Amino acid sequence: MRPEGQRDDKPIRKLKQLPARHIMASGTPMCAGCGGLEAINEAYDVLGENTIFVNAAGCMTLLSIYPYTPFRGSWLYTAMAAAPAGAQGVRDALDVLAAKGKLDRDEDLEVVVLTGDGSAYGMGLSATSGALERDLDFLYICYDNEGYGNTGHQYSGATPHAARTATSRGEHGFGGYKKDLFSIWAAHRPAYVATALAAEPLDLAKKVQKAKQLKGPRLILALSPCPTGWDFEPRDALEMGRLAVETGVWPLKEYVDGVVTHTKVPKTRLPVERYLGRQGRFRHLFEPERDTGQLDEIQARVDAYWDAIER
Amino acid sequence: MRRLLTGNGAAAWGARLAEVDYIPAFPITPQTEIIERLAEWVDRGELNGRLVTLDSEHSMITAAGAAAATGARVFTATSSQGLLYGMEMLYTVSGWRAPFVLANVSRGLASPLTLEPDHNDVLAARDSGFIQLHAATCQEVLDLTLLAYRIAEDRRVRLPVLVNLDGFYLSFTREPVELPEPEQVRRVLPPFEPSTLRFRASAPVSQAVAVLGGGPYSYFRYEMHLAATQALVAFQQAAEDFAQVFGRSYASVERYRCDDAQYAFVMMGSFATKAKEAVDRLRDEGEAVGLVRPRMVRPWPEEELRAALSGMRGVAVIDQNLSTGKGGVLHSELCSALYGQPDAPPVLTSFIGGLGGRDIDAAELFEILRVTKRAVETGERPPPRLLYTEHELKEMRKLQAIAAVEHPAEEEATP
C-alpha cells in the first residue's frame, strides 16, 4: 500500500553519499557514545521522516519523554512484548483507511519496530513470530546491546557466553550462549534479514535501503556496542564495533530469497581476544590470570561458524 | 427486523452495524463465535474491514489500540484468561486515549480452570481506564455495542469501552433481537473522527510517550479519570438519540419496579433478569421489592445509584465475583457510593453467588430478601453469605472421595 515514490531512492554506493547531517534531532538522554543510537541515526537517514517507530520497553523508549522527541516523524510506545503487534495495528489501519479512501496515499508511513535485544530475542518473540507468519509489511530494527541495558545490563537472550552482567557477576560470567536471532527470523522465510552495526555505516545504509525497497517482514539486527553495559570508554564505541566484525564475532550478512550472503568477510580474522580484551565485561578472562579454556572455546565457536560458511 | 440471535451473534452484529474498519482477534471460549461470524462476513465482503488473528490477546489489544490510534474504527473481543493475558495492554491503550470497543464474554478465572461464567475477569479490568458497560440481554449486547462507539469516540471521553456479556447465559443463548437497519445506525453513529490523535505523514506525532515525575503523570491520569466521568453524559446523550431512532431507551442504571419499593436487589449482567422474575413473583405476594442494575460500571454512576436506592429500608447486593479476603466487589462499590448519604438505605446485605456458572435460583432470591428484611427488623447485620447448599457440599464430597482426598477430621475420629 505504500507509495512507490518512497522506494526508488538513489542507490547508496559510497560513504560520501551519506548525509552530512542526520535527520534525528540532538538532545536525547542516551549515554554518551551509545552504539545503538549511532545505528538508529544512520538508519533513520535512509528511512526518512515518513516513518513511524513502534517501540517496546528498552533504552530507546527514553528517546521520547514528554515533551521531547528527537524524531521528525511519528512514534508509538507500546510495551515490552508488544511492538510487532503495535506495528500490525498501525499497518493494518493505514491500509484499511487507504482502501476506504479515508487516507491519501502520500499520508502513508513506513512502519518500523524499534526494540532492544531484550524484547527482540525474548519477550517480544511470540509477537514477532506472529507478525512474520502473517507476512506483515514492516521493518524491525533491533539495537542489540547484548543485555537488558535499560535496567542496568542484566543478561538477556542476546548476551554472549562468558560476559559479566549485573546478573552474571560470578567467576565465569554468563554461562549461556547468545541466541541466533538471525536464523530464527530466516526460518520464517521473511523478505529480508540482515545484521549490521554503526561502525560499518555504508553496509548499514545499503541494507536499510534494500530493506526499505522490499515488502513484507524485514529485520535489521544491529550490534550496538554499549560503553555502559560492556564497560569501555565511550570514545571506543566505533572501534568496538569494528573489532566485532574483524574478529568474526559479528558476521555481517543478509538473507534474501532463502539465501544467506555475507556482505563483509574478514580476510584474516583477528583473534577474538582483541575484541574481548577491550571490554570490562570480559576482563575476568584475562585477569588476574588468563582463562585459556574459555577464550579457546569462544575462539573455537567463532572459527567453527566461519569454517561452515567457507566450506 | 426481529430475529433469534445468541449474545455472541448480537455482539458480532453490533460490530458489523458499526461498520468497523478493523478487527484484531484471538479465539477463546466462550467468545470465539463472535470472531468466527465476523471473519465470515469479512471473507464474504459483507463487512468492509480487515480481520487479523494475532498471536495472543496481549498482541490483539495492542493491535486494537494501535489501529485506533491511527484513526481506524476497531472492534475486538475476548474472555476471561484472555482479558487477563492482555491486562497490561488494557491499561496501556486506555492511556493512549485510543477509542475502540472490546466485547468481553465473562467467564470465571483459573485456578481451578473453568469455562463457565462469573464476573471476576471483567472486574479485574475495573481500574484499567476502560469504560465498562454490562448487558443483561442479547438485545442489550447489540445496542450497548453501538452506544459504546458513541461514548468511546466522544471528544470529551476518547477512551476504549468494554461491553460485557455473560458466558453461556448470553453468549450461547438465543433470544429475539431487533436488528436495526444500517441506515438507522448511521443516524446515531457517525464515522469516527480521530482529530489530531492519529498517524499521518503530514502531521507527525509521538503518541504514548513516557513521562518523568509525578506531576505530568498525575495530569495525564487525572485527565483520564475526568474524561471517564464524562462518559456518563456521553452515554445519556447517545441513549437519547438512540431512543429517538429505535424507541429503546437505556439509562446508566436500570430500575425495575422500584417506584414504591422498600427493598431492592442489586445485580449486574444477565442474572439480573432472573431477579426481575423473582421481583414479579414477590410483588404478586405483596412484597415491596424492586431491582436496581448498573449497566455502567465505569464510570461508576454514583448519583444514579443513590437516587435509585434513596429511602429504601434494605438492599441486597448479589455479587457474581469474589475479591478473596474481602467479599463482593459490587457490595464494596455500592457502600462507598452510599456511605454518609442522607436517605441511604441503612442495611446493605452481601451475597456472593453464581461463581463459575453456578446458578442462583428463585428460592435463593426469596431467601435473600427474607434475610435482608430480618436484618432491617432486628438491627443485626449478617456477615456476607457465600451461596452454597448442603446438597452441593454433599456432591463435592463424592468428588473428593474419588479424588482420594483424605479428610483430617475423619483421621482424628479414627483411634
Added chain:
Amino acid sequence: MKTASRILGTALFLDGFEVQDAPRYGAERRGAPIFAYVRADSREIHERGIIDRPDLVVVADDSLCQVPAAGVRLGLSAQTVVLIRSREDAATWRERLRVPGPMLVLPASSTDDDGGESLLGAECVGAAARLLGVVTRDSLKAATGQELERLPEEVRARNVRAALRVFDGHADHAGIVTGQPTLPLAAQEPPRWIDLQVESADVAAPTIHAGGTSVQVRTGLWRTMRPVVDHERCHRCHWMCALPCPDNALLVDDAGYPRVDLDHCKGCMICVAQCPFHVIHAVPEHEAQTAERAEAGDA
C-alpha cells in the same frame, strides 16, 4: 554521587545516627547529572523523599549549576551550607547563585595528590563529613572502604586517602553545618489545590504534536571533555567524524567543516577517536571555557 551519598550515610550510621540515603534517578544515562541525598537524625526518621530544606548542599561539578533540573538552589536558606567543587572562588559562586548562607568551594583539579585521576566523589564526601562535624575520621575511613568493597584494593585505597585528605583539610570548617529548626505550621504555605477541568484528549493525551523537540534539551551540560576541531588541518571528510556522532552534534558547515554543537555534544569523543588525521582534540571542558572567557574578554 550515589556512592558518595552511601559513604556519607554509612559513616553517619557507624557514628550512631539513624540514616536515610537514596539516589534520585532520571531517565538519563551515564554521564547525565544525578543527585542523591542523605538524612541523619538521632531519632527515627519519618520524613521521606527529596529534601526540601537542606542543611548542606554539595555540588560535585559546578557545571550542574546551569542545569535547572539539578535544582541546586532548591530550598536554600540562610542556614544552608553550600559546597561547590569548582575552579572558581566562593565569592563568585555566592554572587552567581545568590547563596544566602555559608558558601564554600572545594578546589577542583583533574588530578589528586597521588597524581591519579581526581576522585571527586571521595573528595566531596570527605568535605561533607567534616562540615557536618559529627562524623569521625574512623567512620569515614571505614564507610569508604565498606561502600567500595567491590573495587580493586588499590582503587579503594586511593579513594580512602582522598576522602581523608579532604576531611583533614577542612578542619577549619568542622561543624559549620548546624541544622535548622523545623518550620512552625503557620509558616508552612498551604498547597494551592485546583479543581482540574476535563480537557479534550487532543490536549490531554501523552502525545507530542511536533518533531525534533529534543533540541531543547541541553545535553552539552553533561560534557567534561570537549572536542575541538583544528579547521586549518581538517580534510573535511565529515563522513568520518560527523556521521558516527551518536548525538548529531557535529554540524557540517557549507564549506564542509565540522563544527561542534556545544549545546548538545555530550563529550563521548568518538569524533576524536575517528578523525584519520588526528585534528580533533579532546580538551577538558573547564579549560575550553576558560579560554572562551579569555577570548570574550579580549574582544
